[in-house]
Amino acid sequence: MKLSFRWYGESDPVSLRYISQIPNMHSVVSAVYDVKPGEVWPMESILKIREASEKHGLVFDVVESVPVPEEIKLGAEKATEYTENYCENIRRLGKAGVKCITYNFMPVFDWTRTDLAFEAPDGSTSLVMDVDELKGLDPLKEDISLPGWDQSYTKEEIRGLIEAYRTLGEEGLWKNLESFLKKIIPVAEEAGVRMAIHPDDPPYPIFGIPRIITDETNLDRMLAIADSPANSLCFCTGSLGSGLQNNVEEMVGKYAKRDRIAFMHIRQVKLSPDGSFAEKGHISSAGSMDMYRIVKALVDAGFDGYVRPDHGRMIFGETGKPGYGLYDRALGAAYLNGLFEAAEKEKRKEEGKGQ
Numbered sequence: 001m002k003l004s005f006r007w008y009g010e011s012d013p014v015s016l017r018y019i020s021q022i023p024n025m026h027s028v029v030s031a032v033y034d035v036k037p038g039e040v041w042p043m044e045s046i047l048k049i050r051e052a053s054e055k056h057g058l059v060f061d062v063v064e065s066v067p068v069p070e071e072i073k074l075g076a077e078k079a080t081e082y083t084e085n086y087c088e089n090i091r092r093l094g095k096a097g098v099k100c101i102t103y104n105f106m107p108v109f110d111w112t113r114t115d116l117a118f119e120a121p122d123g124s125t126s127l128v129m130d131v132d133e134l135k136g137l138d139p140l141k142e143d144i145s146l147p148g149w150d151q152s153y154t155k156e157e158i159r160g161l162i163e164a165y166r167t168l169g170e171e172g173l174w175k176n177l178e179s180f181l182k183k184i185i186p187v188a189e190e191a192g193v194r195m196a197i198h199p200d201d202p203p204y205p206i207f208g209i210p211r212i213i214t215d216e217t218n219l220d221r222m223l224a225i226a227d228s229p230a231n232s233l234c235f236c237t238g239s240l241g242s243g244l245q246n247n248v249e250e251m252v253g254k255y256a257k258r259d260r261i262a263f264m265h266i267r268q269v270k271l272s273p274d275g276s277f278a279e280k281g282h283i284s285s286a287g288s289m290d291m292y293r294i295v296k297a298l299v300d301a302g303f304d305g306y307v308r309p310d311h312g313r314m315i316f317g318e319t320g321k322p323g324y325g326l327y328d329r330a331l332g333a334a335y336l337n338g339l340f341e342a343a344e345k346e347k348r349k350e351e352g353k354g355q
């Protein structure tokens with residue numbers, strides 16, 4: 001595996017210097033942030049990230065994300081032009097040495113939570129989702145805004161988008177994903193890039209807006225659209241693990257064996273029977289997922305893709321972007337290093353090769 005860390009560019013309070021000090025760190029996961037979704041990224045901006053990474057002995061070979069504009073997801077008039085631009089971004093990133101591009105196909109809102117700084121008894125804070133708080137809210141009827149939502153939309157625009165997606169429905173969204181993949185996957189193959197779709201977070205419909213990258217049945221359907229390693233998953237344990245329907249430990253093994261995981265986001269959630277969840281420290285005992293089983297499934301399948309600690313809590317008094325502080329993610333990275341070392345040694349022992 002190649003250990004990686006997300007970096008939000010020069011304005012990120014977590015510097016590349018700090019990232020490079022985390023043991024075994026290999027890759028920088030970043031993006032060009034000052035270009036609107038649907039537009040082409042300037043080569044200069046891409047190469048700037050590469051140079052900055054190299055200065056700290058790191059490799060810029062994972063992009064998260066090249067955002068898919070709403071027009072593509074909706075199959076709107078501009079979809080063709082934006083898909084061509086998207087293909088151009090894939091080509092440019094491939095030329096710059098990028099091997100993996102993450103994206104998602106979530107309508108309107110990216111991840112959704114009800115609180116970004118819920119305080120645990122130990123004083124740490126993390127992102128949580130309380131399904132009761134969501135119930136009864138209707139963004140078409142009232143002025144609501146949840147943490148994490150794109151603030152660049154006006155309320156009117158959000159209403160328009162929600163209505164358009166409700167009309168489009170799940171099958172309409174599938175159709176648009178299919179047309180998009182049929183165009184971009186051959187380009188990715190040629191560019192030597194693996195496209196890694198991030199699951200919907202959380203993995204169920206919200207406000208009647210369809211969400212389709214949610215569970216095993218739908219992941220199978222998505223991967224079958226283009227049966228190629230270039231059409232792969234960014235397997236996010238936290239996103240899939242916040243759906244009661246998902247057995248994450250088994251799913252990881254299944255897709256890793258088929259070589260359809262290009263990128264792993266590993267984080268822990270504590271899931272309640274009603275579907276509410278809280279993000280936790282990475283260790284198995286803190287939440288609902290067995291992290292050793294997840295890592296062992298990857299190692300046993302010969303996984304050689306990218307891994308990053310995903311959201312962390314805010315600890316040690318750190319402030320900053322919710323989920324993306326340095327300390328808890330660095331602890332997560334150290335923990336993952338330990339799990340991988342143990343699983344690799346275990347595998348060698350099982351194969352009779354000793355340690």
Ligand SMILES: [Mn+2]
Pocket residue numbers: 198236238239265310
């Ligand atoms: Mn994730």
